[in-house]
Structure formats: C-alpha cells, structure tokens
Amino acid sequence: MSGTVAGTFEAAREGVETGESRRLISADKVEGTAVFNREGERLGTVEDVMLDKISGRVAFAVMSFGGFLGIGEQYHPLPWSTLNYDVQLGGYVVDMTREQLSGAPSYAAGSDVDLNDDTYGKRVYDYYKAPYWNAGI
CATH class of the missing domain: 4.10.910 (30s ribosomal protein s13; domain 2)
Incomplete structure (x- = not known):
C-alpha cells in the first residue's frame, strides 16, 4: 500500500x-519531555501544554525547574515558539542559561497564578522576547 x-x-x-x-x-x-539549554544541560521537564481555545494555538509549555524531589520546584510558562525539538537529545532546547531562567516569570506549585491573565501572558512573552500569541493585545 x-x-x-x-x-x-x-x-x-x-x-x-x-x-x-x-x-x-x-x-x-x-508532557514529561526534557528541556535543555544550547549547551545540552538539562533544565527541566515539560509539565503541561496550554492551548488557546479560540485560535487553537499552543500558548505555553509549562516547564518544571529547580527544586529537589518536587520541593522548591518552580513552574515556568515558556512561549511555545522558544522551544525547538532536538531529535538527538530527545527533548526541547531553549536558548537560555540557567541564570536567565532563574529570573524568568514563574510560580510555585499551588500558587494562584492566572495564565489566562493577558498582562501576565504578555510579561512572559516579553521576557523571552517572543511575539505575543494573543492578537487581542
């Protein structure tokens, strides 16, 4: 066939x-795919993918970063456009250092961050110098 x-x-x-x-x-x-920096250092893991219900576009990949055995772990919404899949690594690569990621917008597990808040979303996209996905802003 x-x-x-x-x-x-x-x-x-x-x-x-x-x-x-x-x-x-x-x-x-x-979900569960590793995220690396350009040097091949593992930064974290994709925990979730956030989709825009209206446009159908992927808005964020939420990456876990830091902590030990889930304690002190932070969640970083990454604009989807900042992730590039690397077949050799079997994961996504972002053009960020660990230090740059430490200063990025993030939230702790159980916090009441609102990823639907356009102000927060725009701040995330601005930090990564990525074009904001929501045409309404």
Missing part, C-alpha cells in the same frame, strides 16, 4: 495510535 492514498492514511492512523507522527505529537507525549 505504500505510496497510495490508502498507504498514506494507514501511516497517519498509526501515528494517531502511537500519539506521534513525523510532524505531530499528542500533548500527553509532550
């Missing part, structure tokens, strides 16, 4: 069943 419409459909269906294809990946497979 290779090279036919049926073969293409079959390959796409297999991708859906495994949660991943050549270009697409399901959100549950993104």
Whole structure:
C-alpha cells in the first residue's frame, strides 16, 4: 500500500495510535519531555501544554525547574515558539542559561497564578522576547 492514498492514511492512523507522527505529537507525549539549554544541560521537564481555545494555538509549555524531589520546584510558562525539538537529545532546547531562567516569570506549585491573565501572558512573552500569541493585545 505504500505510496497510495490508502498507504498514506494507514501511516497517519498509526501515528494517531502511537500519539506521534513525523510532524505531530499528542500533548500527553509532550508532557514529561526534557528541556535543555544550547549547551545540552538539562533544565527541566515539560509539565503541561496550554492551548488557546479560540485560535487553537499552543500558548505555553509549562516547564518544571529547580527544586529537589518536587520541593522548591518552580513552574515556568515558556512561549511555545522558544522551544525547538532536538531529535538527538530527545527533548526541547531553549536558548537560555540557567541564570536567565532563574529570573524568568514563574510560580510555585499551588500558587494562584492566572495564565489566562493577558498582562501576565504578555510579561512572559516579553521576557523571552517572543511575539505575543494573543492578537487581542
């Protein structure tokens, strides 16, 4: 079936069943993926992916950073556009040092940060010098 419409459909269906294809990946497979800096140093793990319900765009990848065994861990919303997947590392790469990440907008587990707040979202995007995804701002 290779090279036919049926073969293409079959390959796409297999991708859906495994949660991943050549270009697409399901959100549950993104969660738990490592995040590295340009030097290959592991910075944290993608804990969640936040989607804009209206546009369908990925707004943030929420990365856990710091702490030990979950104690003192901070969560950093990263603009999706700042993440680049590296096949060799098997994770996402951000162009940030550990020190730059320490100064980035973040929140602790259980805090009442509102990722829906456009002011907070814009502050996050401004910190990373990324174009803000919400056209309303």
